[in-house]
Amino acid sequence: MPILIALLAAAAPLFAMATERWGGLNPCLLCLWQRWPYWVAAGLAVLALVLPRRLMLALAGLAVLVSGAFAVVHLGVEAKWWPSPLPGCMAPNASPGQTIDQMMASLAPRPAKPCDEPTYLIPGLPVTMAGMNLIYALGLGGFAFWAASRRKG
Template identity: 35%
Template sequence: MSRFLILIATAGSAALLLGAFGFQYIGDMPPCKLCIWQRYPHGGAIAIGILALALPMAVLPYLGALAASVTAGIGAYHTGVEHGWWEGPNSCTSGPIGDLSSEDLMQQIMSAPLVRCDDVPWEMFGMSMASWNAIASLLLAMIWIAAANHMRKNRI
């Protein structure tokens, strides 16, 4: 049972990562900085899942849960940035100009990324990709924890 749960959690991260690449390359929606940050923990979860399938150690599913939780947290943070609940990184959101000279302003404009983190390029049922990633990743974290608990209970 734990191997099946690990396989589901690993496949879930792979599906979310493939979906993100699909939106990027097929849907022509380049990712922002926070979108890219959400991808790294999924890659880690996939690697952990492969390792956990090869070496059944109870600590590995907990690490998978941690990776899924991290990407869920980044997705939740990104959702807040998109809704204007808080500011995102200066490198990917618009903000006040402040006391910049015209040269500094031009430099800031020219060095700004093309994709802003506070824009929502796609949504379904009123939720952005970041929101869906946060929800799906929390579900994956619960699957990882269930796998870890099953392994621990059965002393695998």
């Protein structure tokens, strides 16, 4: 069970990276933040092989739910219910007294996708990537907690 949870946790950020490489999707900063808890969860699930199994799997489930919490924030930003808490999601703006050269130098080398611009993976399906992550995080987090509650056997 720990290896399965580790593989399922690692699958989420790997799938997201594949959509960038082969699907041409550009992630925003909130998208990137949703990935790291899955790597933590995968590591914790692997540690369940040598450390207390129930504790490590429960912590893995909690880590996955942290990604789900980031997804909720991201969904709210996409729906324009609230602004992004990350300054990197904001469009750059000029400070008084800045020259054009200074403004150009402050721009990121690669254009970033705004966090409030929803990304839909499947045409016609009204669920954004953040929404899919929330559904996946709730399912995998619940599965990890269920696995943690089972007797080893």
